Amino acid sequence: xxxxxxxxxxLHAAITIGVASLPVQQAYADSQGxxxxxxxxxxxxxxxxxxxxxxxxxxxxxxxxxxxxDKPVTEAEFLxxxxxxxxxxxxxxxxxxxxxxxxxxxxxxxxxxxxxINAHNEPITRIRVAELIASTQxxxxxxxxxxxxxxxxxxxxxxxxxxTIAGFNGSKTLTRAxxxxxxxxxxxxxxxxLLARPEQSSDTSVLPAISSGDADAGAEADQVQSGSVVHSNxxxxxxxxxxxxxxxxxxxxxxxVIQDGIVYFPIQEVxxxxxxxxxxxxxxxxxxxxxxxxxxFRDGNTNHFVHYNPERPILGEEEIPLDGGKSMKKINGVFxxxxxxxxxxxxxxxxxxxxxxxxxxxxxxxxxKSELKFYTYKQFVLRDMENMDGTNRQPxxxxxxxxxxIHRSIWVKxxxxxxxxxSVYATWRWNSKDSLYYKSKEIKFTGxxxxxxxxxxxxxxxxITYYQETDRLEQLKPEQLQDIELPYENDDIKMTWxxxxxxxSKNNIYLPE
Numbered sequence: 001x002x003x004x005x006x007x008x009x010x011l012h013a014a015i016t017i018g019v020a021s022l023p024v025q026q027a028y029a030d031s032q033g034x035x036x037x038x039x040x041x042x043x044x045x046x047x048x049x050x051x052x053x054x055x056x057x058x059x060x061x062x063x064x065x066x067x068x069x070d071k072p073v074t075e076a077e078f079l080x081x082x083x084x085x086x087x088x089x090x091x092x093x094x095x096x097x098x099x100x101x102x103x104x105x106x107x108x109x110x111x112x113x114x115x116x117i118n119a120h121n122e123p124i125t126r127i128r129v130a131e132l133i134a135s136t137q138x139x140x141x142x143x144x145x146x147x148x149x150x151x152x153x154x155x156x157x158x159x160x161x162x163x164t165i166a167g168f169n170g171s172k173t174l175t176r177a178x179x180x181x182x183x184x185x186x187x188x189x190x191x192x193x194l195l196a197r198p199e200q201s202s203d204t205s206v207l208p209a210i211s212s213g214d215a216d217a218g219a220e221a222d223q224v225q226s227g228s229v230v231h232s233n234x235x236x237x238x239x240x241x242x243x244x245x246x247x248x249x250x251x252x253x254x255x256x257v258i259q260d261g262i263v264y265f266p267i268q269e270v271x272x273x274x275x276x277x278x279x280x281x282x283x284x285x286x287x288x289x290x291x292x293x294x295x296x297f298r299d300g301n302t303n304h305f306v307h308y309n310p311e312r313p314i315l316g317e318e319e320i321p322l323d324g325g326k327s328m329k330k331i332n333g334v335f336x337x338x339x340x341x342x343x344x345x346x347x348x349x350x351x352x353x354x355x356x357x358x359x360x361x362x363x364x365x366x367x368x369k370s371e372l373k374f375y376t377y378k379q380f381v382l383r384d385m386e387n388m389d390g391t392n393r394q395p396x397x398x399x400x401x402x403x404x405x406i407h408r409s410i411w412v413k414x415x416x417x418x419x420x421x422x423s424v425y426a427t428w429r430w431n432s433k434d435s436l437y438y439k440s441k442e443i444k445f446t447g448x449x450x451x452x453x454x455x456x457x458x459x460x461x462x463x464i465t466y467y468q469e470t471d472r473l474e475q476l477k478p479e480q481l482q483d484i485e486l487p488y489e490n491d492d493i494k495m496t497w498x499x500x501x502x503x504x505s506k507n508n509i510y511l512p513e
Contacts, residue, residue, distance in 0.1 A: 038067035046177035053180045056187075057088050069177035072123035075260075078179060079105060079112060082132055085183050086194040109197040110135045111142075111259055113329075115300065119260055127170030128260060129182065130156075138195030139202045140332075143170075143258040148207040155185050165212045171261065199332055201255065241339070242371045245273055246416050257331050264336035267297075267328060267345065274376075276346050286328070286335050290348040295320075297327040297337075297344070305344055320347065339372050375420055380412040380491040388430075390496035403432040406497045412449075422449040424456070426493050428500060438465040441476070441511075443500045445486065445493060454488040457481065458503065460511055479509050 036042060036051045038061050044050075046069050053059040058081070061067045073081070076098035083090060083101050093099035102114040111131050113119055130146035133155065141149050147168045150156040157163060174182075241263060243250045250273045254266040267286060271278040277289030287296045296306040304319040305327050327344060328337040337345065385405045386393040396407055407429040414422045425446050432439040440463055447456015462476035481503060487494035504511055 036067075037061070038065065041067045041069055041177075044069050044177060046180060049180045049184045050177065052184055058084055058183060059176075059180060067176065069180075070175050073174045073176055073179050074121050075112065075124045075128070076101070076120040078124045078129065078174065079110075079132070081179055081183065082136065083194070085186065086136070107196075108135070108194070109199065111197070113300075122260075123173035125170060125261055126168060126172050126174060127258065129174055129179075130168070130170070131259075133182070133186065134202075135197040136194055137192065138198065140198045140200060141202055141204075141207075142255075144210075144212075145201075145204050145207060148204075148210050151210055152208045154189055155182070163210055165210055201332065243270075243339070244371055244373045246376055247373070254334050257336060259331070263339045264329070264331060265339060265342065267335045267337045270337070270342060271345060274346055274374075280335070288345045290346045293348040295344060295347050299328060299330050299335075301327055305347075307347060309348075320344070342372075342374070376416040377413040377420075378416075380410075380414070382408065382410040382492055384408050386496070388497040390498075401431045401433045403430070406430055410492055412491045423447070424449060424454050424488070424493065428495075428497050430497065436467060438467070440464075443497070445484070445495075447484070449488055452488060454486040454493050456484060458484045458486075458500065460504065462512070476512055479504060479511065481507055481509070 036047055036054065038050070041047050041050050050059065050067060050069065059067075080092075080098060080101045083104060087104075090100055090104070098120055099114075102112060102120075105112050106114050111128075127143065127146065130150045131142060134141040134146045134149045139149060144165045147156075147165050147170060150168070151163045156168060243252075243256075243265060250270070252266060252269050254269060256266070257264045267288070268278045270276075271288055277287075279287045279289070281287060281296075285296050285298045287294050292311065293307065293309045296308075298305075302322055304321050307318045307320050308316075309318075322341070322344075327341055328335055330336070383396040384393050385396045385402075385407050387404060388406055396409075407427075409427045409429075411425040412422060413424075423446075426444070428443045430439075430441045442461055444459050444461075445454065445456055446459075447454050449455075458481040460476075460479040464474045464476070466472045466474070484503065501511060
C-alpha cells in the first residue's frame with residue numbers, strides 16, 4: 001500500500017460523487033468482514049477504507065455499480081464529501097446538486113468560490129484539500145502552512161522518510177480512493193465538529209517545523225527572505241514565489257495567498273513597490289493610477305477592467321478584456337490580484353506614464369515558478385500614417401479606411417536594467433474596403449536595438465472578409481524573415497511599407513497584392 005496514495009490524503013468528508021448520478025443500490029459495509037459491493041474495489045488497495053465509508057453512509061457508487069476509486073475528485077465532489085463527513089443530513093440541490101454544500105461553506109468562510117462553476121468541476125489539488133481540512137477545524141492556514149497543519153495532526157505522511165512540504169505533492173490532484181482514506185484518517189483522529197474559518201490567518205508558531213524538501217530552497221531556509229514566505233529556523237517554505245522588481249525582492253506586510261493553485265498578491269503593496277497610485281472606491285472596486293491614466297477593477301470580474309485616459313476623452317472609458325481571468329478578489333479583507341494579471345495594474349499608453357514592467361517566468365527555457373521577475377522600462381510610442389513610400393506623414397486617424405495610407409505604430413521599451421537593453425515592436429498596417437470585401441494586411445517587426453540598429457524578425461499576415469459570402473474569412477499566407485537589421489533613430493524604425501516589400505522580394509517572397 002503506497003503512502004502517497006493512502007496517507008497523503010486524509011479528509012473528514014463524504015464522496016457523494018454519486019450525487020450527480022444516483023447509485024443503483026445503497027450499500028452498507030465495514031472492514032470487519034462484510035464485502036464491498038463494488039467489483040472494481042475488491043482488489044484495490046482502498047478496499048477497507050471504502051467499506052468503512054460506505055458503512056457510514058459517507059460514499060456511494062455509480063449507476064453502473066462501480067465505485068471508480070482512481071477517478072479524480074472535483075472541488076464540488078470533495079466539498080460535498082467533506083461536509084457529509086460531519087453532516088449526513090444535507091441533501092443535494094435540485095437545479096445544482098452542489099449548491100447546498102457551497103452555501104454552507106460560504107457561511108463558514110471556507111476558501112471556495114460559490115460563483116465559479118468552472119472551478120467546481122475541476123479536479124481538486126492536495127494543497128486545496130489541506131486548506132479545506134484546516135478550515136473545518138476552525139483554522140485559517142494557506143499553502144505550506146496548511147500542509148504543516150496536516151502533518152502536525154497526523155493526517156498525512158510524506159513519500160520520504162521524513163515529512164517535507166514538497167513530499168506532500170500539493171499540486172497533484174486527488175482520487176476518490178485517496179479522498180476516502182483522508183476521511184477515515186480524520187475520523188480516527190477525532191477531529192471534532194464542523195467549525196467556521198476565521199477571517200485572519202491563524203498562529204503559525206504552533207505548527208511543526210517541516211523542511212521544504214526542495215534542495216534549491218535549502219540554502220535560503222535559515223533566513224527570512226522578503227516576499228518569498230520563507231520561514232526562519234528551517235520551518236517551512238511554501239509554494240509562494242518571490243516577486244522581484246529589477247532583480248530586487250519586494251517585501252510584503254500582507255502575506256501572498258495561494259488559492260486553487262493561483263498565487264494572489266496584495267494590490268496596494270504591489271502598487272507601492274511600483275510607484276503606482278492606489279484607491280479603494282465606495283462601490284467595492286479599486287482604481288490604480290499610472291501618470292494620469294486609471295484602471296478600475298471589480299472583485300470577481302472575469303470579463304474586463306475599465307481603463308480611462310484623460311488625454312483621449314473622446315474614447316471615454318475603455319473596457320480592456322481579461323479573457324476569462326480574474327482581475328482581483330478580496331481575500332481576508334485585502335484586495336489581492338493573481339500574479340499573471342499584475343501587469344494590468346500599471347496598464348497605460350502615454351509615454352509620460354513611465355511605470356511599466358514586463359514579467360519573466362522562464363529560466364533556461366523552462367518555466368520558473370519560484371520567482372516572478374518584473375523589469376521596469378520607459379515606453380515610447382509613435383503612431384502616425386503615411387504613404388507607402390513614407391511621404392506625407394501625418395497623425396494617425398482610424399475614423400476611415402484609406403487604401404493609400406499605411407498606419408504605423410512603434411513601441412520602444414528602454415529597460416531600467418542596462419543588461420536588458422532596449423526592445424522594439426512595430427507594425428505597419430494597410431486596409432481597404434468596398435461593398436464586396438474588407439482587406440487587411442500587416443507587417444510586424446519584433447527585436448532589440450543593438451549598436452543603434454534594430455535587429456530582429458520581420459513577419460507578414462493578412463486576411464480578406466467577403467461580405468456577400470456570409471462574412472467568409474480568407475487568411476493570407478503568413479511569411480517571416482529572420483535576422484533582419486533595420487535603421488533605427490530617435491525611437492523610430494526607418495522603414496516604409498515599400499521598403500518592407502522589397503526586403504521580402506529580395507528573399508524570393510512575394511507578398512499578395
